[in-house]
Amino acid sequence: MxxxxxxxxxxxxxxxxxxxxxxxxxxxxxxxxxxxxxxxxxxxxxxxxxxxxxxxxxxxxxxxxxxxxxxxxxxxxxxxxxxxxxxxxxxxxxxxxxxxxxxxxxxxxxxxxxxxxxxxxxxxxxxxxxxTWIGRVAPAASDDLVGHLAMQYAHPRWIAEAFWESLQRCGIQSMGQLQALLADDDARPVVHLAARPGEITAEELALTTGGDVGRFSPYAVYLPGGDPGALEPVRDGLAVVQDEGSQLVARAVAMAPVTAGPDGAADSGERWLDLCAGPGGKAALLGALAAIEGATVDAVEPSSHRAELVRTATRGLPVTVHVVDGRAAALEPGYDRVLVDAPCSGIGALRRRPEARWRKQPADVRDLVVLQLELLAAAADLVRPGGVVLYSTCSPHVAETVDVVAEAAAGGRLVPIDTRPLVPESVIAAGGSEGPHVQLWPHLHGTDAMFFQAFRRV
CATH class of the missing domain: 1.10.940.10 (NusB-like)
Structure with a gap:
């Protein structure tokens, strides 16, 4: 065989x-x-x-x-x-x-x-x-350490440079941290499951699957190996395969404090919006949390195929799927919470997409930044005053993260708020997040390199 x-x-x-x-x-x-x-x-x-x-x-x-x-x-x-x-x-x-x-x-x-x-x-x-081969085909470490590490850990040089710039923006100046990041990003990742809130706890899921309870998300379980699709809780819809970082993003949306708008705070029956919902992982977790809180979720996805995946992922939850472009969704404004999990270069999730690193190009980022800013502008139109918009990417690239946040904030309608209280203290203690945003790292948190920043609509 x-x-x-x-x-x-x-x-x-x-x-x-x-x-x-x-x-x-x-x-x-x-x-x-x-x-x-x-x-x-x-x-x-x-x-x-x-x-x-x-x-x-x-x-x-x-x-x-x-x-x-x-x-x-x-x-x-x-x-x-x-x-x-x-x-x-x-x-x-x-x-x-x-x-x-x-x-x-x-x-x-x-x-x-x-x-x-x-x-x-x-x-x-x-x-x-x-x-020996690395020494032969890679740039000399004494002359070009970033290039040497990129070849040693099989990354395109531009991605290694983007990682290094982002680490420095997070206050990490050690080249050893870049080496650790590239090494972890080059390794086969552990499978993460998300237990569906209100249906099964992480402890129960771990016992059922033989996994271990996650470090940070209250819904996370790490699998030792095997095919997760063969597990009974996954087949029954009680759990899904989802990186722990993505779980923390959805949880942060539900946890973010909203303040009273001109017509008073919506303290019950809140309306939530996932503006970039496909293929549905975060929408499903938001839907489960909304069901507990008595809220409803609208999920937007322009691709009909991906929209069907969202419907499948959120079946039985208070989620309505709209097949429409998030930049022109024509939905009724006044949402209390909006998630903009924007299309991005995805360079923070390369370890889970083995061929992706060799397909992406630096030029891809420029067009994506335009789209990300347009989606944030649409979110500002749809969220109510005092409501919260949470912007996230599975990329740590500075152009897609802190630069987008700065430009969105310059418009005056969305004000960045400290996002660190929206994650467990252990996340911040693990390092890599200087605030007000949260930046996760494979080598520090064992997650994809997720970035997220919360805004309040003024």
Whole structure:
């Protein structure tokens, strides 16, 4: 079955390269179709996701070992070389097994010349360990430490630079912190579950699933491994897979204190709004909290497909889904609480999206900032005076976080408030949040690098 596991990983890599597919959507179907389970499924997962995460580093090594630019290597052969190089440099697979199985794969679908080329390249790679290859293909640490760390932990340089700038803005000046962040971002993350408030507690969910209660969110449970979709509480809708950082964002919306507007405070029957709801994780948690508080939630999502995912996630909760652009939602103003979980570069959640880091470009951020500011302007129109808008991104990029907050505040209608009291004290004690916003970090909190800032409408 180990060969079946390698083939499933290789098919995943091919779909990612040829079709722009997402590895975490392709691989599970291949495992089910091939009836690959247990240790072989875990091996296939490690190979597929690990190779996607390490692609930039692997490509640099392959170019050096082959003497050819990546663009000149045939796609299927390149997929196999990446898979073989990953086994050689980042797993405990015996070198002879990594080389021979990869060459056999190439032989099965390519010419004799292609298999000979793959054999020669992989044997050159196998002569040295990962540390030696890093020293060969990465910038010298003495001259360019950020560039060196980016290559060592398989990140595009611009993302490592964005992390470093954000860390410094948070008062973190140690390059060791950047190294720890990149290392954690390059590792396979722990699966987080969210227990549905009012239905099951985190303690009960942990007992049922064999997981551990989370450090920060009162709804979080960490899973030791396995397929979360196979767990009874997940199948029954009592829990969902959701990063603990996202749970803290939704909780902060519900906890933020609202003040009296011109017509008095809405102390019961509040109206809440999720202005960017797809695919529905935060909307579901907001809906469960709203049900407890006697509030209702409107969830906005412009894509009909994603809107259907929101409906599925919030079934049975006081949530109404609107298929409309949040910038022109045409909803009745006067909401007490508005969540703007804005579309962003997503560079704070790369560890959960293995291929994403190699698809994103710095230019993407500029267009996203325009959209983020437009959504915040729409939120200011929809929230009542004295109400709260909470802006969040799964990116720590300065342009998408503190710069957007500053520009939104300059408009005069939204005033930033200290967001730190909206999270448990242990979050702030773990570091990385200078205020008034909250910035979470993989290496400090074990979450995605979520940013959130609360505003009050004046």
């Amino acid at each position: 180990t060969d079946a596991a390698r083939n499933a990983a290789l098919e995943t890599l091919c779909a990612v390269r040829e079709k722009g597919a997402y590895a975490n959507l392709v691989l599970p179907g291949l495992l089910r179709a091939g009836k690959i389970t247990g240790r072989d499924a875990a091996f296939a997962t490690e190979l597929a996701y690990g190779t996607c995460r390490a692609q930039g580093f692997l490509d640099a090594v392959i170019e050096s070992a082959s003497g050819r630019p990546i663009a000149e290597i045939d796609g299927p052969v390149l997929d196999a070389l990446r898979l073989g190089a990953y086994q050689l440099l980042r797993t405990r697979v015996e070198p002879h097994a990594a080389v021979s199985t990869t060459v056999d794969i190439v032989k099965g679908g390519q010419s004799r010349g292609a298999s000979g080329f793959a054999n020669a390249v992989l044997r050159r790679i196998a002569r040295d360990d990962a540390e």
